Amino acid sequence: MRKIKVAIIQLSKTESVSENQARLADKIRTVCAEHKPDLIVNQELHDSLYFCQCELTQNCDYAVTIPSATTEMYANLARECNVVLVTSLFERRAPGLYHNTAVVFERDGSIAGKYRKMHIPDDPAYYEKFYFTPGDIGFEPIDTSVGRLGVLVCWDQWYPEAARLMALKGAELLIYPTAIGWESTDTPEEQERQRQAWITIQRAHGVANGLPVVTVNRVGHESDPSGATGGIQFWGTSFVAGPQGELLYQAPADKEDIMVIDIDMERSEQVRRWWPFLRDRRIDSYHGLTKRYLD
Numbered sequence: 001m002r003k004i005k006v007a008i009i010q011l012s013k014t015e016s017v018s019e020n021q022a023r024l025a026d027k028i029r030t031v032c033a034e035h036k037p038d039l040i041v042n043q044e045l046h047d048s049l050y051f052c053q054c055e056l057t058q059n060c061d062y063a064v065t066i067p068s069a070t071t072e073m074y075a076n077l078a079r080e081c082n083v084v085l086v087t088s089l090f091e092r093r094a095p096g097l098y099h100n101t102a103v104v105f106e107r108d109g110s111i112a113g114k115y116r117k118m119h120i121p122d123d124p125a126y127y128e129k130f131y132f133t134p135g136d137i138g139f140e141p142i143d144t145s146v147g148r149l150g151v152l153v154c155w156d157q158w159y160p161e162a163a164r165l166m167a168l169k170g171a172e173l174l175i176y177p178t179a180i181g182w183e184s185t186d187t188p189e190e191q192e193r194q195r196q197a198w199i200t201i202q203r204a205h206g207v208a209n210g211l212p213v214v215t216v217n218r219v220g221h222e223s224d225p226s227g228a229t230g231g232i233q234f235w236g237t238s239f240v241a242g243p244q245g246e247l248l249y250q251a252p253a254d255k256e257d258i259m260v261i262d263i264d265m266e267r268s269e270q271v272r273r274w275w276p277f278l279r280d281r282r283i284d285s286y287h288g289l290t291k292r293y294l295d
Contacts, residue, residue, distance in 0.1 A: 002265045004146050007037035007083075008249075010238040010257045012220030017047050017062065021070075025077055027258060032081035035260040038146045041086045043218045043238075044154050044179040045100070048090070050218070050234075054226035055130040063092035066114065071103060079109030084144045086151060088177040090131070091116070100132045102151045102177055104142045113142030117153040118162065125183060125229050128155075139165040147172040147265055150211070154178045157198075157215065161289065163205035167278070172265055174205060178217040178238075184230030195235050195253070203245035210272040212248075212263050213241045219256055243271040 009027050013020050024047075028040060045051075047070070051059040064070040070089065078085040084107060091101035091114075100117035116135030120128045139162055141148045150171025156162045157176045166174060180198060182191045206213040219236035238251040240261045251257035272278065288294050 003262050004039055004265055005035065005037040005260050006214055006240060006263055007031045007035065007040045007258065007260045008214065008216045008238050008240065008251070009040065009042055010216060010219050010236050010251050011043065011046070012234075012256060013046070013049050013218060013222070015049060020047050021073065025073075028077055028081060028083075028085070031258055031260065032083055037083055037260050039084045039086070039144075041175055041214050041216045042088060042177060043216045044088045044177040045090060046088055046177075046218070049222050050179045050232065052128045052131060053125045053222070053224045053232065054228065055127050056225070059131065060092075060098060063090040063098050065092050066101065066103060067111070071111070074103070075105050075109035075111070078105035078107060082107050084112070084146050086149070086175055086177065088153065093133075097133055098131055099135060100128065100153055101135075102153055102175075104144060104149060104151060107145055112144045113140070113151075115140070115142065115151045115153065117156060119155040119159055121155045125224060125232055139169065141166055141169050141171040149173050149175055151175045151177075154180060157202050157205075160205060160208065163209055163211075167209035167211060171211065172268065173263070174202075174209070174211050174213045176202060176213070176215040178215055179234065180217060181232040181234035183232065191235075195237060199237065199239065199250075202239075203241045203247070206241050206243055207245040207275075208277060210243045210268045210275065210277065212243055212265075212268070213239075214263075215239055219251075219254070243268045 085105040091099040102115045104112045106112040118135040122129040150166030216238045218234045223231040236253045240248045
């Protein structure tokens with residue numbers, strides 16, 4: 001069996017980018033020294049607080065170019081630790097043009113590829129359309145020494161089309177860096193329904209495509225600088241699921257967590273033989289999927 005060790009790093013964040021970067025680098029070095037993972041997956045926009053809770057042009061100062069001193073730092077870290085590293089950065093592509101971009105570094109520190117978030121939310125406390133231009137490089141898996149990675153980002157995780165297209169292009173693993181949590185006025189019952197729906201939809205993507213899923217969320221409370229809401233309580237619950245949706249690991253909802261999980265990269269072959277969904281797709285009848293709505 002071809003197994004890989006995947007490390008997930010679920011952290012809370014502070015206002016200091018340099019402090020967040022230094023702390024994350026320390027966690028990466030520690031988990032690599034102790035467990036020697038093949039792949040490390042980080043949460044969405046891990047260098048800063050989740051600044052999209054309000055619309056402030058000065059927050060664009062968080063953005064970095066690719067390449068930059070920031071990408072060089074993570075490249076050096078991947079090389080030092082001999083690990084494939086999935087990062088999530090606020091990309092400055094040009095003046096006034098920004099993306100929410102996952103950058104994957106190979107073991108030698110080279111950039112294996114990047115993915116620009118395609119689905120951009122615009123909801124109270126999640127004003128991402130103010131900051132991020134939708135991705136324009138499509139749903140393209142990233143080839144690495146540990147396999148072909150189907151890297152998507154947060155809001156993408158609710159869309160079966162995104163996971164399917166990654167699978168159809170040969171992705172061996174679905175990866176979702178994430179920043180999602182509860183709004184303070186929701187009832188406990190509603191909060192739990194939301195969290196369970198979030199877990200269920202991603203496990204379903206694994207089942208529908210016969211692929212393992214790795215999802216890493218942030219954790220802890222972050223205040224809304226505008227005071228318009230009570231801020232976001234990020235619900236953690238980072239998890240790894242197998243190609244039948246089976247939970248291999250689930251992190252707590254209320255504290256930081258680092259875990260290394262073994263994933264059998266050959267299991268998908270057998271699962272797809274049992275459940276040949278790709279074989280039985282009626283590709284001649286799906287034309288309506290390219291329409292916004294069918295009246």
